[in-house]
Amino acid sequence: MSAAGRRRRETVRNQAAELFEQKIKPLEVARRLRVSPKSAYLWHQLWRDGGVRALASRGPSGSRCRLSPRCLEKLAAYLEEGPAAHGWDQDQVWTGARVATLIGRKFHVSYSVSGATRLMRRLGFTPQVPARRAAERDEQAIAVWKEATWGEVKAPGRPVTASSASRTKPGSPAGRRRAAPGAGGASPRS
Incomplete structure (x- = not known):
C-alpha cells in the first residue's frame, strides 16, 4: 500500500x-x-x-524486507546497470526471475519471483516480458519478403457490399424494402 x-x-x-x-x-x-x-x-x-x-497503525503488514536499506540501494544501482552487465545479454529486460537470481547471487538471499517483482516495483522498476524470437531471425530478409511477396500471396478481402454481422438481420436496412404502414407487420414464421 x-x-x-x-x-x-x-x-x-x-x-x-x-x-x-x-x-x-x-x-x-x-x-x-x-x-x-x-x-x-x-x-x-x-x-x-x-x-x-x-x-493506530502498526505499519505495513506482511513480512519484512530481507534486504537492508543499504542492500536495497545497491540493488537499485545493479538494476540501473541493466541485465547485460550481469550476464543476461540476450535482451535488455529485467524479469522477476532474473531479479530473484540477481538478489541470490549478490546478497545470498532467496526471493521468489513474485517477491522479487514486488521489490522491483518498490524500487521504481517494472518487470518486463522478453520478446520470444528465434536466434536465427533475419530482420532484413523479413522486411524484403513483406515488400515483395506479401502483396502477391495475401488473399483478397471481402467485397464491399451491404452486409451484417448479425445472424438474424441479413443485409443493411438501406437495402430492404419497406412495408406500407398497417400492412400486417411481420410475415408468419414457419
Missing part, C-alpha cells in the same frame, strides 16, 4: 475513534466513513479495549 493510502486509513481510524467517543454505533460509523461494517465493529472493539492508541 502506498504512503498516501496508509495516511488515509490512519485518518479514517482517527475519525472512527472520534465518532465512538460520541457514542455513535459501529454501523452508523461504517456508513458515515464508507467502510465495511466488519471493519467498524473491529475498530470499535479495539477502541473499547485500548482507546485511540489501539487504532
Whole structure:
C-alpha cells in the first residue's frame, strides 16, 4: 500500500475513534466513513479495549524486507546497470526471475519471483516480458519478403457490399424494402 493510502486509513481510524467517543454505533460509523461494517465493529472493539492508541497503525503488514536499506540501494544501482552487465545479454529486460537470481547471487538471499517483482516495483522498476524470437531471425530478409511477396500471396478481402454481422438481420436496412404502414407487420414464421 502506498504512503498516501496508509495516511488515509490512519485518518479514517482517527475519525472512527472520534465518532465512538460520541457514542455513535459501529454501523452508523461504517456508513458515515464508507467502510465495511466488519471493519467498524473491529475498530470499535479495539477502541473499547485500548482507546485511540489501539487504532493506530502498526505499519505495513506482511513480512519484512530481507534486504537492508543499504542492500536495497545497491540493488537499485545493479538494476540501473541493466541485465547485460550481469550476464543476461540476450535482451535488455529485467524479469522477476532474473531479479530473484540477481538478489541470490549478490546478497545470498532467496526471493521468489513474485517477491522479487514486488521489490522491483518498490524500487521504481517494472518487470518486463522478453520478446520470444528465434536466434536465427533475419530482420532484413523479413522486411524484403513483406515488400515483395506479401502483396502477391495475401488473399483478397471481402467485397464491399451491404452486409451484417448479425445472424438474424441479413443485409443493411438501406437495402430492404419497406412495408406500407398497417400492412400486417411481420410475415408468419414457419
